[in-house]
Amino acid sequence: MSQDFTEVRIVDNFYQTSSFIPMPVILVSTFSESGMINLGPYSLCFPHIIAGDQQHAMMLIARGSSNTAANIIRTKVCALNFIPDTKKYMKNCVMLGYPGETTEEKMKKSIFTLLPAAPYSKPRNCQAYATHPDIVKEAVQVFLCSWDESFPLQYNKEHMEYHFLLRIDKIIMQRKWRDCLFKGQGFPAMPVDYGYRDNVRFWFARHSPPYAIPIPREKGNTMATVKYACSRFDPAVKWQEDACARLLKVPAIFLNGMIEVVVDAAKEKGISVITPRFVDSLRDKRFDEE
Numbered sequence: 568m569s570q571d572f573t574e575v576r577i578v579d580n581f582y583q584t585s586s587f588i589p590m591p592v593i594l595v596s597t598f599s600e601s602g603m604i605n606l607g608p609y610s611l612c613f614p615h616i617i618a619g620d621q622q623h624a625m626m627l628i629a630r631g632s633s634n635t636a637a638n639i640i641r642t643k644v645c646a647l648n649f650i651p652d653t654k655k656y657m658k659n660c661v662m663l664g665y666p667g668e669t670t671e672e673k674m675k676k677s678i679f680t681l682l683p684a685a686p687y688s689k690p691r692n693c694q695a696y697a698t699h700p701d702i703v704k705e706a707v708q709v710f711l712c713s714w715d716e717s718f719p720l721q722y723n724k725e726h727m728e729y730h731f732l733l734r735i736d737k738i739i740m741q742r743k744w745r746d747c748l749f750k751g752q753g754f755p756a757m758p759v760d761y762g763y764r765d766n767v768r769f770w771f772a773r774h775s776p777p778y779a780i781p782i783p784r785e786k787g788n789t790m791a792t793v794k795y796a797c798s799r800f801d802p803a804v805k806w807q808e809d810a811c812a813r814l815l816k817v818p819a820i821f822l823n824g825m826i827e828v829v830v831d832a833a834k835e836k837g838i839s840v841i842t843p844r845f846v847d848s849l850r851d852k853r854f855d856e857e
């Protein structure tokens with residue numbers, strides 16, 4: 568039997584002390600007590616509820632004594648700003664991550680530009696604040712969130728580890744990345760945080776271009792894949808189920824290209840719902856070599 572694996576003792580903060588876990592870098596913006604915007608860097612922030620109407624949520628793990636935790640508990644709102652991979656930005660994130668500083672002290676050192684969130688969204692429950700806190704202009708994407716208090720904040724009162732279930736009210740993204748998302752091509756350069764590993768430094772990995780691994784050819788497209796691809800391509804254009812079914816035989820690698828052709832043609836004609844007849848009419852004109 569291979570003896571290559573050896574045990575690693577599980578200690579506190581195991582994600583950075585007993586293992587290698589790639590994490591995102593998110594500046595959480597919140598309203599401080601004086602109304603000033605506080606930016607705190609956080610990496611323990613991941614998708615938590617991924618399906619269901621209005622249910623989508625992130626989980627943020629933050630120290631109970633942080634400005635961010637106090638501000639979310641008081642105001643119930645925050646914005647998750649995903650910071651792109653630039654060493655200058657990571658340096659400033661580490662600066663903003665020094666525990667114990669007040670918002671007024673730390674924000675003097677921030678190099679990030681703040682923009683109001685109000686034009687984009689309203690919190691789902693405006694009891695405390697009528698808007699989400701300002702967002703970071705340099706971010707690739709921002710999740711505007713409301714805290715769901717029905718989820719337990721602490722699993723154990725002895726630990727100052729707070730779990731915030733953050734319902735996603737709105738996702739906003741820089742336009743060029745939104746276009747890449749819909750076309751299925753192109754990725755923003757996002758950093759990978761490996762955490763505070765040796766009690767001296769934070770470690771970040773540079774982004775390299777992602778590579779694709781197609782699903783095996785014999786698996787073909789499933790209805791679910793086609794419907795998903797059609798529905799996410801352009802929110803202004805809806806697809807009838809039978810219209811999606813017309814694309815089942817399109818090889819996976821050409822699926823997005825084909826959807827783009829159909830959506831462009833629909834927009835040209837001012838059509839907002841794609842019917843099977845419309846797909847057939849295009850097929851007749853443009854794809855009669857099939």
Ligand SMILES: Cc1cc2nc3c(=O)[nH]c(=O)nc-3n(C[C@H](O)[C@H](O)[C@H](O)COP(=O)(O)O)c2cc1C
Pocket residue numbers: 592605606607608609610611612628629630632633634635636660661662663664665666667668760769
């Ligand atoms: C890149 C980075 C990621 C961090 N991730 C977390 C995290 O997920 N949870 C946490 O409690 N602290 C995390 N920290 C430490 C907090 O940023 C630190 O406690 C900071 O003081 C929080 O700011 P705030 O008090 O303004 O909220 C991180 C620090 C850095 C630099």
